[in-house]
Amino acid sequence: xxxxxxxxxxxxxxxxxxxxxxxxxxxxxxxxxxxxxxxxxxxxxxxxxxxxxxxxxxxxxxxxxxxxxxxxxxxxxxxxxxxxxxxxxxxxxxxxxxxxxxxxxxxxxxxxxxxxxxxxxxxxxxxxxxxxxxxxxxxxxxxxxxxxxxxxxxxxxxxxxxxxxxxxxxxxxxxxxxxxxxxxxxxxxxxxxxxxxxxxxxxxxxxxxxxxxxxxxxxxxxxxxxxxxxxxxxxxxxxxxxxxxxxxxxxxxxxxxxxxxxxxxxxxxxxxxxxxxxxxxx
Amino acid sequence: xxxxxxxxxxxxxxxxxxxxxxxxxxxxxxxxxxxxxxxxxxxxxxxxxxxxxxxxxxxxxxxxxxxxxxxxxxxxxxxxxxxxxxxxxxxxxxxxxxxxxxxxxxxxxxxxxxxxxxxxxxxxxxxxxxxxxxxxxxxxxxxxxxxxxxxxxxxxxxxxxxxxxxxxxxxxxxxxxxxxxxxxxxxxxxxxxxxxxxxxxxxxxxxxxxxxxxxxxxxxxxxxxxxxxxxxxxxxxxxxxxxxxxxxxxxxxxxxxxxxxxxxxxxxxxxxxxxxxxxxxxxxxxxxxxxxxxxxxxxxxxxxxxxxxxxxxxxxxxx
Numbered sequence: 001x002x003x004x005x006x007x008x009x010x011x012x013x014x015x016x017x018x019x020x021x022x023x024x025x026x027x028x029x030x031x032x033x034x035x036x037x038x039x040x041x042x043x044x045x046x047x048x049x050x051x052x053x054x055x056x057x058x059x060x061x062x063x064x065x066x067x068x069x070x071x072x073x074x075x076x077x078x079x080x081x082x083x084x085x086x087x088x089x090x091x092x093x094x095x096x097x098x099x100x101x102x103x104x105x106x107x108x109x110x111x112x113x114x115x116x117x118x119x120x121x122x123x124x125x126x127x128x129x130x131x132x133x134x135x136x137x138x139x140x141x142x143x144x145x146x147x148x149x150x151x152x153x154x155x156x157x158x159x160x161x162x163x164x165x166x167x168x169x170x171x172x173x174x175x176x177x178x179x180x181x182x183x184x185x186x187x188x189x190x191x192x193x194x195x196x197x198x199x200x201x202x203x204x205x206x207x208x209x210x211x212x213x214x215x216x217x218x219x220x221x222x223x224x225x226x227x228x229x230x231x232x233x234x235x236x237x238x239x240x241x242x243x244x245x246x247x248x249x250x251x252x253x254x255x256x257x258x259x260x261x262x263x264x265x266x267x268x269x270x271x272x273x274x275x276x277x278x279x280x281x282x
Numbered sequence: 283x284x285x286x287x288x289x290x291x292x293x294x295x296x297x298x299x300x301x302x303x304x305x306x307x308x309x310x311x312x313x314x315x316x317x318x319x320x321x322x323x324x325x326x327x328x329x330x331x332x333x334x335x336x337x338x339x340x341x342x343x344x345x346x347x348x349x350x351x352x353x354x355x356x357x358x359x360x361x362x363x364x365x366x367x368x369x370x371x372x373x374x375x376x377x378x379x380x381x382x383x384x385x386x387x388x389x390x391x392x393x394x395x396x397x398x399x400x401x402x403x404x405x406x407x408x409x410x411x412x413x414x415x416x417x418x419x420x421x422x423x424x425x426x427x428x429x430x431x432x433x434x435x436x437x438x439x440x441x442x443x444x445x446x447x448x449x450x451x452x453x454x455x456x457x458x459x460x461x462x463x464x465x466x467x468x469x470x471x472x473x474x475x476x477x478x479x480x481x482x483x484x485x486x487x488x489x490x491x492x493x494x495x496x497x498x499x500x501x502x503x504x505x506x507x508x509x510x511x512x513x514x515x516x517x518x519x520x521x522x523x524x525x526x527x528x529x530x531x532x533x534x535x536x537x538x539x540x541x542x543x544x545x546x547x548x549x550x551x552x553x554x555x556x557x558x559x560x561x562x563x564x565x566x567x568x569x570x571x572x573x574x575x576x577x578x579x580x581x582x583x584x585x586x587x588x589x590x591x592x593x594x595x596x597x598x599x600x601x
Contacts, residue, residue: 078600084538085529089514138595145592167482167504169514172528173535176482176504177594180490183459184466184591191467207504209455210443210483215463229455229483230445234509238445248450258453 029053031224045265054222054265056202059111059128062161066269067115067124074113076146081108081139085172093170096132104131108139109164112147114156118273120282123151127163129203134164136208137171141178144212148185148196157195157276162213165231166206179211186215195279197272200227200250200259218275219259221250222268227259287342289331293551296324328551338522340531341507343499343552344478345441350557351410352379352394352437355477358561359568360385360392368419372452375416377408377444378488380423385435385568391427393420393488394437397478410479411444414457417487421461424468433471433572436488441506443484458487465490466587469580473571475546475564476500476532477553492578492587493571494541496532497564498548502541503530540593543571 027038031053041048045065046055057065063072080101083094091099101107109131114123125147127134136144144160151158167175189196198216200209202225210229213219221227228248236243246252253259263271286294300320303313335343343349356363360383367374379396382389395412398404427434443454465472465488474491480502496502505513510528511520529535532545546567553560578586 076599080598080600082596082598084596085527087527089527138597142595142597169505169510169528171596172504172530173502173541174538174594174596176486176502177541177591179459179483180462180466180486181591181594183462184490184588187463187467188588190463207483210458210487211462212459214453214456214459228450229443229458230450235445235447235450239447243447247447256451256453258456 030055047265052223052264054202054224056129056163058130059106059126059161062126063111063113063115063124065265066159066161066272067117067122068119072113072115072124074111075150076112076143077107079107079139079143081137081171083170084174085170087170087172089170096170100132104128106131108143109134109136110140110143112143112150114150114154117269117276120273120276120280121154121156122276123147123154123156123158124161125159126161127201127208129163129165132168134162134208135166135168135175136164136178137168137175138178140164140168141175141181144178144182145185148182148189151194151196152185152189152192155192155194157197157280158189159197159199159272160212160216161199161201162204162208163201164204164206164208164213166208176207179207182212183215186212190217195276197275199268199272201225203227205229205231214258216260217279218261220268220271221253221259221262223250223262223264225250227253285348287339287346289335289339289342290551293324293328293331296320296327300324325550332551336522337501337525337529337531337534338507340499341479341501341521341525344501346478346552346554347399348554349478350553350560351399351439352392352396352477354557355394355437355475355561355564356381356383356392358558359565360390361387362389363392366423369415369422371418372415375408375412375419376406377410377440378412378416378420380419382432385565385572388572389430389432391423391432391434392437393423393434394477395440395485395488397439408444410440411442412440412484412487413444413446413449414452414454417443417457417461420488421457421464424465424472427470428468431470433473433575434468435568436472436474436491438474438476438480438485438489438502439478439500440481440484441479442481443487458483461487462490466591467584468587469584471572471575471578471583472587473568473575475568476502476542477564479506481506490587490591492575492583492590493543495544495546495567495571496535496542497546497553497560498532499552500532501525501530502532502535503528538596540590 032051365381397410507521507524549556
């Protein structure tokens with residue numbers, strides 16, 4: 001028997017007592033890392049009050065922000081995608097559609113309709129990034145084309161708010177064709193002298209940028225939005241070098257002449273109203 | 283350097299044997315019956331292999347190192363060809379060639395992606411991946427076609443538009459988008475032939491046609507199989523799996539009904555096995571399409587093209 005014995009037990013790890021916070025009370029800004037009271041961000045139209053970072057917002061929130069209260073009438077909300085290629089990655093596309101509809105309460109990645117901005121009638125299409133990354137398949141292409149055709153028919157300006165990773169891979173060639181379809185509809189709009197405003201929000205890349213999103217009579221971007229053709233990862237892999245700071249951000253596109261102006265969320269409605277009144281001589 | 287694909291190897295080896303036998307034949311030694319037997323065997327082997335190609339193998343054929351490129355088709359199909367250069371803004375893009383020629387005497391515009399054969403030319407042609415100035419040059423020439431009332435023939439064969447810093451800086455997306463819109467409004471016939479790789483927006487930017495046709499072993503897709511695999515499986519080597527999922531072959535796309543008008547059959551063993559015959563088949567199809575489109579007025583051409591793309595959709599509509 002040892003003459004010396006430890007009398008006390010070793011130091012046991014103290015049970016981690018984490019402060020239980022109600023979900024979503026505080027939000028960490030993705031840009032400045034500041035912890036901010038979520039309600040404060042919400043009150044500020046989902047823009048960080050410290051650094052002016054524009055958080056992604058849903059299509060519904062965007063519509064409430066831009067269109068006059070109660071003026072929005074949705075159209076084509078019942079259209080759904082179908083899995084005509086039997087596409088399967090980690091999940092069948094058919095199941096992915098079903099699950100995403102259930103999760104988001106939307107039928108696809110864009111909400112379209114008519115409404116007014118300071119009493120001026122417009123046709124709008126608004127992307128929702130939460131639905132499969134805002135990707136464009138048949139449904140998105142069809143709904144945007146119909147929104148453009150609505151503008152044509154009503155002789156009302158058309159505005160598209162983009163937020164999309166690009167064409168939807170699960171619909172392969174059919175997604176690609178939506179780029180041609182929507183752009184062809186814009187050719188008709190242009191010929192008829194009706195304004196088309198493209199608002200680019202974070203992120204707008206791939207086939208959406210390479211079709212209607214770059215074809216605005218005015219291209220308007222939200223601050224610091226990622227906008228480009230190829231995604232930054234693809235470019236880095238191709239050229240094997242780090243991309244410069246601020247590459248493919250709104251400010252970079254403004255400098256290179258690809259967008260007409262950068263407009264903060266708080267000022268978007270008034271700016272659109274001002275622009276459209278001049279374009280429509282009203 | 284190897285000029286055949288792995289699955290072509292047995293055929294190539296057999297052909298080599300036949301060639302050797304021919305060389306050994308003299309007046310005294312007659313191998314003709316053996317040669318005939320082997321030739322029959324080679325032809326059967328080729329039929330067997332080519333009738334059971336999977337989608338990845340077809341993709342490889344579309345990218346075959348000795349597949350005919352746009353300039354090869356031009357040489358076989360057209361006369362009086364002269365190339366024009368530059369977008370009048372930045373520079374000339376050798377990855378996308380534009381020019382004028384005659385199709386059996388009739389003046390026309392020819393536009394197509396151009397890949398390189400050897401390393402030096404591949405680099406010069408940027409592997410057939412255009413920059414914005416390439417698309418802007420194509421648009422300039424298409425609008426000239428409209429000015430002079432000439433039909434436009436485009437040949438599509440690109441892995442995609444080039445993803446680089448300069449391309450983004452100069453507006454790759456804008457250049458493609460503008461082409462889509464302006465091509466839709468052209469008042470002259472536009473006939474598109476996918477000859478090899480139809481790589482996404484970079485292909486579509488010269489492919490908004492009244493008629494769109496694909497070669498038997500060409501592919502057309504929203505993203506390359508490798509790119510698709512990298513995104514969906516985080517593994518760019520799973521291209522063969524992605525090729526199956528994307529259903530990117532000419533026959534797959536033809537089955538969708540309204541994306542392409544027809545598939546041009548290729549000589550046995552693929553276009554590279556007999557470029558002259560392949561070009562003759564393309565020419566025949568081009569002439570048939572042109573004859574049909576000549577009946578339409580400028581306005582009717584725009585409307586026909588619009589309705590063609592307008593109808594492309596796959597969805598269900600609930601009330």
